[in-house]
Amino acid sequence: MFEGIVEGFSVALTAQNLLFVTLGVLIGTVVGLLPGLGPTAGVSLLLPLTFGLPASTAIIFLAGIYYGTMYGGRIPAILINMPGDASAVVTTFDGYPMRLQGRAGPALAITAIGSFVGGTIAIVGLTVLAPIVARYAARVGPPELFMLTLFGIFLVAIIGSGSKVRAFSLAALGLLIGTIGVDAMSGQTRLTYGNYDLASGISIVAIAVGLFGLSEVFYAIDTRLGAEGVDTKLGRLFPTMDDWVRSRWAMVRAAIVGFFIGVVPGGGGTVSSIVAYGLEKKISKEPSRFGKGAVEGLTATETADNASSNASFIPLLTLGLPPNSVLAVMFGALLMHNVPPGPGLIEQHPDIFWGVIASMYIGNLLLLILNLPLVGVFVQILRVPPAFLNAIIVIIAVAGLYSINHKLYDIIVALVFGVIGYALKKWKFDLAPLILAFILAPMMEVQFRRSMIMGDGELGIFVYRPFSALMVILLVGLAGMLAWGAIRGDKSAPAEANIR
Numbered sequence: 001m002f003e004g005i006v007e008g009f010s011v012a013l014t015a016q017n018l019l020f021v022t023l024g025v026l027i028g029t030v031v032g033l034l035p036g037l038g039p040t041a042g043v044s045l046l047l048p049l050t051f052g053l054p055a056s057t058a059i060i061f062l063a064g065i066y067y068g069t070m071y072g073g074r075i076p077a078i079l080i081n082m083p084g085d086a087s088a089v090v091t092t093f094d095g096y097p098m099r100l101q102g103r104a105g106p107a108l109a110i111t112a113i114g115s116f117v118g119g120t121i122a123i124v125g126l127t128v129l130a131p132i133v134a135r136y137a138a139r140v141g142p143p144e145l146f147m148l149t150l151f152g153i154f155l156v157a158i159i160g161s162g163s164k165v166r167a168f169s170l171a172a173l174g175l176l177i178g179t180i181g182v183d184a185m186s187g188q189t190r191l192t193y194g195n196y197d198l199a200s201g202i203s204i205v206a207i208a209v210g211l212f213g214l215s216e217v218f219y220a221i222d223t224r225l226g227a228e229g230v231d232t233k234l235g236r237l238f239p240t241m242d243d244w245v246r247s248r249w250a251m252v253r254a255a256i257v258g259f260f261i262g263v264v265p266g267g268g269g270t271v272s273s274i275v276a277y278g279l280e281k282k283i284s285k286e287p288s289r290f291g292k293g294a295v296e297g298l299t300a301t302e303t304a305d306n307a308s309s310n311a312s313f314i315p316l317l318t319l320g321l322p323p324n325s326v327l328a329v330m331f332g333a334l335l336m337h338n339v340p341p342g343p344g345l346i347e348q349h350p351d352i353f354w355g356v357i358a359s360m361y362i363g364n365l366l367l368l369i370l371n372l373p374l375v376g377v378f379v380q381i382l383r384v385p386p387a388f389l390n391a392i393i394v395i396i397a398v399a400g401l402y403s404i405n406h407k408l409y410d411i412i413v414a415l416v417f418g419v420i421g422y423a424l425k426k427w428k429f430d431l432a433p434l435i436l437a438f439i440l441a442p443m444m445e446v447q448f449r450r451s452m453i454m455g456d457g458e459l460g461i462f463v464y465r466p467f468s469a470l471m472v473i474l475l476v477g478l479a480g481m482l483a484w485g486a487i488r489g490d491k492s493a494p495a496e497a498n499i500r
Contacts, residue, residue, distance in 0.1 A: 001131050004346075008354030011056055012362055017355070020053075020061040021363045025370065028068020033076060034220075034389060038088075039069040039309075040325045040432075045213035045393060047205050047333055048400025055337035056352045060359040062330055063313075067119060067360075070309050071367055074111045074302060075375075079104060090273040090301045097293035105237040108375050110295060111302045113239075114251055116368040118303035121255040122262065122310035123360045130357065134318040134346045142450035143462050145320075147471035149440045149447070152321045154475060155264065157433045164482060170424070171433035177202055178441020185449055197409045204332035204439060209397050210414035211431060212325070215421025217390050222422070237372070239295065247299040250280050254300040258307030263314050264323065276304030310360060316341055317353055320443070325432040328439045 011017060031042035042065050050058035077088040078095035091111070098107040140148070157167035180191045181201030192198040239247070254276040261272040280300040281290045290297045315321045320342030322328040334341045339349055346353045401410050424431060455461025463469045 001127065004131065004350060004354040005127060005358060007350060008356075008358030011351050011355030012060065012358035016054075017057055017060050017359060018362070020057050021064045021359045022366055024061045024064020024066075025068040025363050025366045028065035028070075029072035029367075029371065030068075031065070032069035032072020032074075034393075038073055038216075039066050040212045040329065040435075041216040042066075042069040043326055043329050044208040044211070045397045046400070047208060047329060047336075048397070048403060050333060051205075051336070051400070051403060055334070055339045055349070056355045058333060058337055059330065059352060059356050060363075062333055063356055063360060064363045064366075066326055066330075067115075067306065067309055067363060067367065070306055071112065071115050071371060075108065078107050078111070090277050091298065093277065093291050093301070094294050094297040097291070098295065098298065101293050103293070105375075106239040106243060106295070107298060109237050109372060110239050110243060110247060110299055112368055112371045112375070114247070114254070114299045114303040115306040116364055117251045118255040118258055118305070118307035119310050119360070119364040119367075121252075122259045122307040123357065123364060125259050126310060126314055126360070127357055130314050130318055130353075131346060133314060134343055134353075140319075140343060140467070141465070142447040142454060143465050143468040144471070146444055146447040146451055147462060147468050147475075148319060148321055149444045151471050151475060152315075152323065153433060153437050153440060154478060156324070156436050158478060158482065166429050167433045170429060170431065171437040174434040174437030175441045175444070177207075178438045179445065184442065184446055197407075202413060202438075203405070203410050204329075205336065206401060206410040206413040207417050207438060208329045208332060208435065209401055210417030211421040211435060212329070213397050214394065214414060214418030215425055215431075217393055218418060218422040219425050221387075221390060222426075237375070243295045246294075246296045250296040250300045251303045253279060254303035255307045258304030259311045261304070262308030262311030262323070272304040272308035273301045276300040310364075313356070313360075317345055317356070318343065320345075322436060322439065325435050328432075328436045331439050 012021070027046065028039075028042055031045070032038070043062055046065055047062065050061055053061065073088040074091050074095065077091040078099050095107050095111070098104065153171050157171050158164060176191075180198055182189055182199060189199050254272075257276045257279060258272040261275060277290075277297055277300050280294075280296050281287050284290065284294075284296070286294075309326075312323045312327055315323050316327045316331060320331070320340065322331040331341060334352075339345070339352060397414070398411055401414055402408075421431060424434075451461050452458075455464075461468075462472055
């Protein structure tokens with residue numbers, strides 16, 4: 001591990017990679033500022049720009065954008081009560097009341113500090129655990145890999161927001177779209193209807209740009225999401241001593257909670273924020289303060305969010321299993337650069353494995369160093385007319401997408417999925433199951449068919465092997481819980497409402 005992290009810093013500290021992690025953090029923060037554009041949209045829109053970069057530089061750049069958008073989304077949540085992404089919803093519970101009390105500066109500062117603490121603790125855990133998980137993951141065979149991918153999609157569909165029926169329907173649609181093209185084992189074309197372009201399948205970059213990038217722009221235009229009339233007076237920037245006393249242990253608890261939730265497929269920032277916020281409210285001696293500007297509530301939310309974001313790289317890098325939609329897009333970026341993530345990554349591409357981890361230490365520190373003095377500058381960006389920003393975003397996305405294959409077909413695909421994503425967003429669908437199932441579909445199919453060959457066509461292969469059998473038991477248990485809840489007609493309120 002020590003040799004690996006030294007090698008990682010030798011990769012991350014090159015001039016090119018330092019430049020791109022800095023750009024990633026800055027661009028990510030600016031993208032996160034735009035209401036409606038969250039981490040998934042930001043990474044998807046800028047994914048085409050990584051074409052032509054070395055694989056390690058591309059992933060380092062995208063990772064910087066990821067945690068940059070996580071912080072940037074908190075600024076509009078605190079200042080104008082408009083979350084930049086789903087996980088920032090919990091930020092509004094106490095962040096916006098602090099702004100109404102004239103404490104916008106301390107709220108933004110504690111957000112940056114909590115993000116740094118949570119991210120750093122999670123990266124240390126990632127450094128220690130990732131090589132261990134990768135070592136054991138190398139022993140995993142096709143049955144286990146198939147069950148892991150199926151379990152990941154199942155969890156994302158269950159934990160995600162909205163109707164479970166809708167979530168599973170989108171997951172099924174994602175699997176169907178993922179099978180378009182040439183069968184990897186037989187060489188036969190499927191679902192192409194004689195179209196030559198479809199024979200090569202649907203581009204990961206095109207569907208990501210359309211489904212998460214263009215759809216968000218269309219939605220922002222339709223709903224007129226903007227930030228006119230933002231009060232840019234932040235007042236005192238640094239928290240008071242009382243804020244520190246109330247927040248110090250909340251940071252530690254939230255970092256631990258966020259780390260372990262982030263490792264679980266489907267966990268992500270939203271779930272970790274809700275759990276950490278609920279925990280702090282439960283153990284607080286003054287729970288009535290929560291929702292009215294409790295600094296410890298805001299601290300817990302932001303610390304857990306960033307901890308889970310960094311921890312989610314463990315299943316991606318070691319198992320090849322993206323736990324959320326953002327990491328699903330990064331999974332596609334690795335495949336685009338001919339670097340299959342999974343158990344073999346640490347052995348076959350140690351520069352990428354350790355370089356990404358080392359860059360996260362640097363990027364996390366850069367977020368703190370840049371965001372505290374530049375927060376006033378970032379706030380001014382909210383005054384730029386949304387129509388102007390949306391136009392720039394679309395131009396960059398389309399130009400970057402065209403530069404990859406120089407095919408109008410990719411732009412048409414992106415526009416089609418942009419419209420589809422916009423419609424699904426209007427109808428309150430959670431898009432994460434669709435993109436995750438689409439990206440995992442080829443691997444699921446290949447591993448299933450390999451399992452069938454190993455088991456002579458018998459499904460029993462999935463229960464004869466211990467780890468695979470454990471996944472089957474967990475899946476059956478989760479399905480039983482869902483069925484029982486449906487039978488009872490459980491219509492309990494969303495967790496966000498309960499913890500308020």
